Amino acid sequence: MGKNVLIITSYFPPEIGAASNRIFQLADGLQKHHFNITVLTPLPNYPTGQIFDGFKGKFKHVSEEKNITINRLWIFASNSKNKLLRLIAMLSYSFSLIWFFMWNNIPKTVIVQSPPLLVAFTCVFFLKSKKRNLILNVSDLWPIAGLELGAFKNNFSYRVLEKIERYNYKNSSLILGQSEEILTHVCSMFPKKKTFLYRNFPAFNPPEIKKTTSNGKLRIVYAGLLGIAQGIYKLCKELDYSRIEFHIYGSGAEQKIIEGFISQNPDLPIFFYGRVTRDELHKLLMEYGITVIPLLNRIYGSVPSKIFEYAHLGLPMLYFGGGEGERVVEENNLGWIARPGDYKDLNRVISRIEVGEISEERKKGIQQTAIRTFNFGSQLDELKKLL
Missing domain, CATH: 3.40.50.2000 (Glycogen Phosphorylase B;)
Structure with a gap:
């Protein structure tokens, strides 16, 4: 019997993009190494902000794909630029996660994808336990990245997000960071925190290199x-x-x-x-x-x-x-x-x-x-x- 691992993410195939690919590769790789993998993710909606065909009108969807059990939970899907609508979308998924936690046995090893910060906070708050190996997979440094991109202003809301960020790091057993800068940032807050550099390496067979033609340009x-x-x-x-x-x-x-x-x-x-x-x-x-x-x-x-x-x-x-x-x-x-x-x-x-x-x-x-x-x-x- 392999070890049970729960992976919680906001992005997963058939959604596209780096975040979706990264988490799928992690789940698939662990499954191939005899771990029993369950994934919690929203009904697919990224990047369109609309629930994909085949999933519309459903409160949840459970499937077995490549020996991975995938629980897709309800979300109020939106890709609106309106901050309130984006917040509602994140909170809706958080509520679905809480409902799942209440009615299901959660394994001792849980990997949580961050960002989104609020989703990660929900998981850390409800699942933190001395008996649980709670692993936070940090792919981007929010809220700092949001400030640099101009998505946030350095105001009260930003400081609340900073407190949430600290809480998430403090109450996780292990931090996976996709860059050395992320791990340096985490250790500047919690010098004794256990960390691991987990790059976004791909998992496919490299193709044969072929000579390309050129028109001079x-x-x-x-x-x-x-x-x-x-x-x-x-x-x-x-x-x-x-x-x-x-x-x-x-x-x-x-x-x-x-x-x-x-x-x-x-x-x-x-x-x-x-x-x-x-x-x-x-x-x-x-x-x-x-x-x-x-x-x-x-x-x-x-x-x-x-x-x-x-x-x-x-x-x-x-x-x-x-x-x-x-x-x-x-x-x-x-x-x-x-x-x-x-x-x-x-x-x-x-x-x-x-x-x-x-x-x-x-x-x-x-x-x-x-x-x-x-x-x-x-x-x-x-x-x-x-x-």
Whole structure:
């Protein structure tokens, strides 16, 4: 009999995105190592803010997928910019969690995804016990990240969120942090807190590197969320297109304004393809020269999981976000660095990249570095010892 583990998250497939992929890989990896995994998650609604077809009108949905028991709970779904509606959405899921806790046996090992802070607080408050191994998986530092993104102001509400953050850390048995900056932040509050660096390494078989064709232009691709933090609309406006093409995959808040910019500037070599599945995207990305990983503002504690995923594809990257992610790209020779927020420097770096530099050998070198250094299996083996 394997050990029972409950994973509580706000994002899970069929939802898309880094958070969903990360938690699924954790659940799937532990299940394959003979843990009995149960997942608690809302009815799927991200990023549309609408309950997905097949789940509408349901209070809950229970399924068995890849030997993982998935309990999908009711949520008042919303992706509104209205803070009150977003708060109601988080609280609705919190109430569903409380109801579940009341009527079900909770195992001794529980992994809670944070953020959202309020959801994590609900779990920590109701499940903390000396007999329980309560593990907080921190992927972003809220509320600090919200302040840096302009989502919060440094007022009374922000200070309440800071207290919630401290409470969550204090009452967790173990903190998993996806960056060294996150762990440093946690230890600055609680120096004796047990922590573990748990990067967002991918868990797929690296594909064979194939030679790509070129029309003489540098084909740059961006794939992912088209949100405010990524700043793809501004990137479209600021890039020098004299020797490049820019290809975009994804969806999000900026999609319409990006599509509008492309239609108003038909002479610019910008191509938008919308959202595709992860497996399909991996095949498509192999055809490009380099990928750009931008952040409109440097976010403390954030290391985009794209770095590790694209490295496994052997895709050279142009990193434009600063912080710890920049150091990971630089130290592992994964591509090029441009100063965050400096579009002149970005275009200068691009102008110095020769199409011939992006050889099959270079891509294979990046992929071998990823296989050796960003190894999901090795990381999971270390994590298992703590469960």
